[in-house]
Amino acid sequence: MAKVVKTRIEMEGETVERSVVVEGEAPPPWTEDTVLSLIGGARPRVDGPARVSGRAVYTADVRLPGMLYAKILRCPHAHARLRRIDVAPAMALRGVRAVLSHRTAPPIQWQNGVLLFDETLRFAGDEVAAVAADDEDIAQDALELIEVDYEVLPFVVDPEAALRPDAPRIHPRGNRSSPPRVYQRGDVARGFADADIVVETVVRTPTALHNCMEPHGSVAWRDGDTLVIWDSTQHVHGVREQVAETLGLPLSRVRVISEYIGGGFGSKQGVGKYTIIAALLARLTSRPVQLMLDRREENLATGNRHETIQRLRIGARRDGSLTAIDLRAIAAIGAYGGQPMAIAGPVQEFYRCPNVLTEEVGAFTNTGPTCAFRAPGYTEGAYGLETALDELAARLEIDPLELRLRNYADVNPVSGRPFSSKPLRELYRLGAEQIGWHDKRRPECGPTGARRRGVGMATATWGGGGGPPAHALVRINSDATVDVLVGTQDIGTGTKTVLATIAAEELGLSIQAVRVALGDTLAGPYCPVSAGSMTVASVGPAVRQAAREARQALRDVAATFLEVPASQLDIQDGEIVATMSPDRRMTIEDLAGRLNRFQIIGKGSRGANPNDVDIRTFGAQFAEVQVDTETGQVEVCRLVAVHECGRVINPLTTSSQVEGGVVQGIGYALMEERIVDPRTGKVLNPNLDDYKLPTVQDAPVVEVTMDDHVDERANVLGAKGLGEPPIIPTAPAIANAVAHALGRPLVEFPLTRARLLQALQEGQVGNGSSHPRPLSPRERGRGHRR
């Protein structure tokens, strides 16, 4: 039976109430007492061999008969208007099949009231024209033949400069990308009046680039009346909707396929311009068209983690209890978009503090548009809050971990509701013990000599509860194999493996017997975007319910032949066994022998979230660093990551997520930074030479500890998401360790040698005293422009 329920769903710092369809009956939760044979076991990825052997077909691997290759001409200026564009010379080139530009493309609305191919270009990298040709080289040559006369306009790339009244306008209504987002609880003025100490700081975080291993791209093909799109995406059903809407097609006439994806990290959540351009070119040429972006385009035009400037004031009493936090954050949104990500999330919900005021302002800038990037907003915000708290701890002469414990939030400070589970105290304890926190933070372990050790820690809180709608089908085939059909996708996280395990567990079959078909809107029922750490917690319960329904149907069928009530039948290793009289048994193949053309289909959907609790995931990371004060080198010697995501379904995919998040966090802490030329607005490092990603040598062995417990209120699996939390605390934990080593806080990131050495030149490095010298306003305001 289908019913409509209202439920609360949290995604990337935003909670919404939604009406969703829920079908069937939810299985009873797997509790601490449920005996499970597969869940919790360390199992390699079911698609590992396909991925590492090259058999996996990614979007770039798709080859269709007569397929054309497309390329995009991008604006070389930070801000310009098209005076004239002549594509005739490009069209005349042999092998060129179609060219799209502002003059010839249909006037498709994109975002911020701007067209897909607009007359005004708002960042160096904005789309000017596109070519489809017989091969990539011809397409590239054709781009160079397009004659464009640009009227170069004044531009602004710095978010603070963009907000000044005299700044060049990027959109007609000004450079505020949205009304300031204000959150308030209590009265901060009173909170600061009550404070014994107030720490003020300005933290600057860099623009970080996703650099997914697989670039963005699409293949579009008109197959009869259906537009088929292969897309590297985190949401096949979302792309389907957006393509249908953008091109005015019925939803049923669009099919999106994405079986293998080489990472998204938030940058592949929706349809890209490249997807629509490929579809338009396919329509113009009546041929399949492939449009894959290259590394440079990836780093110019497919999104980024926004640069932020965070002005923080924290008030506390002498005993460390927080009385007020005031955060004013500015984020560079880039040329298009709306609200900033949830930068204020950590300030609002990490700790108990009665008086909080946050204001987040987004500034349009003439740079590539921002988008979600693994724990968007929280990763930036945790950098500010967690480093400022360490400064507060130093000023109060309270151990930083103790300071966090004294402000521990037992209920969600934003909603007032309890959590479904919050084992953070235990995570702190485990991490502190593992890194030897209390020994290493003793005052006599302060900085001395040229090479200095320091330890630091930071907290993570994140959603990850998931929710409906998510649907699944499970088919039991007559050869005793099972197909799980879901409209989700595996963006590299191990979704396929996890869903196969859940189905196999519920069905009493081996994982090898289960095949998960995902990443195809035609085959798989609706599932949500693989983002917000919500895939397992959303799709997993639906798969479990579908498997359970199929299992019940299988027992019903077997009951007829075994002459035992279905309720007394169990499925063990692919055999249906009467629990009371184990000699009565039959295999699925036996059933198939007795039945003609037999297949059982179960369906499942994700049920509603509980109303009385908030579902969050928690973590704490502890870093030990060595800082070389003579060469500015920061070496991360140890990184202890203690997280929880409720029930651990597979320790291997779990530790992969933590390791990946931590390594990305190390990059964010120490080296990753998009550099923009202030005089032209062009990105100087849209490549992997000058945009530094961490190598394996930059990462220590990540010491992963999971607090494996069943979050029984979360959903019928007891499991929550883990995709994003591991990146949240890494950078501030490292920054705090560096501050500990140097005896003074640092406020500009990443901590490159240039910044370290500059800070060391300017300031007196502490001598082991736990009183860092307060920063002067001049120092706080400094920093080279990005």
Next chain:
Amino acid sequence: MKTFEHVEPKATRDALGQLAGDGLTFPIAGGTDLLTVMKKEIVRAQRLVNLKEIAELRYIREDSRGGLRLGALATLDEVERHPLVRERYPALAQAIAVSASPQLRTMGTIGGNLCQHSRCWYYREDFHCWLKGGEVCYARDGQNAQHAIFGGGPCYSTQPSDPGPALVALGARVRILGPSADRERTIPIEELFVVPTEDRRRLTALAPDELIVEVQVSRPAPGQRSRYLKAMDRAIWAFALVSVAANLRLDGGRIAEARLVLGGVAPKPWRAHDAEAALAGRPLDTAAIADATRAAVRGAQPLVHNAYKVPLAEGLVKRILEDLVE
């Protein structure tokens, strides 16, 4: 990348015959640098002269006086692994070990490594900068954290080679052949690297119709020690922010001869002559190291964002000299 002609001479003299010096013909060996500038159309080659088939240029051997001879086509990996190099020329082995990636070291040759194009992002990206024949150096007043603190202007690029500073410190020489016999010369490697000038907008003195065919390093004298240190913004796979090569000859507890060469600070490997002088004739002790450290950065002229290179160079000089104390 545009269509180009590809010729494969089997002998050095044939290769030289093919190099027209017309600005459109380029020699290619490992191709690890050339292909990157071709893809970005910084170099628009119409013809590539492939050197990889020239067997006579791929060798590593000891000469009759115990010196080292590196054929220009010896790969970085081969040079780094060679026992003679590891034993007698640690600075060179260490410099190669921290350059590029294993894949690039397997492809890249020692000759090619010395002829790399600038890594300045204004040169590599879409700017018609001075080094590419334009009017201005965008780095001078732009994003110049990676740029020169010595010898800058009109171009503020830094020489990207790691073996370069090591070979300068080791007093290496390079043999260069041109289209005719009278163009043959063997010059100190220090003269190969140049600060670009108005009529020579390049990082080397090599003319477009010339080839480096050999690198020569003398046998180290007794008491000679060398090292290479490099600072990057990550552990590996990056060009030097600053590097230093040191080659000291100690005699009776005193420094008889010192060569200190900084990388990443100038358009060419930069001899720290003042630091060398500060060491000469003294024992390698704390006082000498402190003096040399200070002297190494004397005269540095940092730009807005690269002042950190001054303490970084000091730090590396101090560290390398401390390492050389037995």
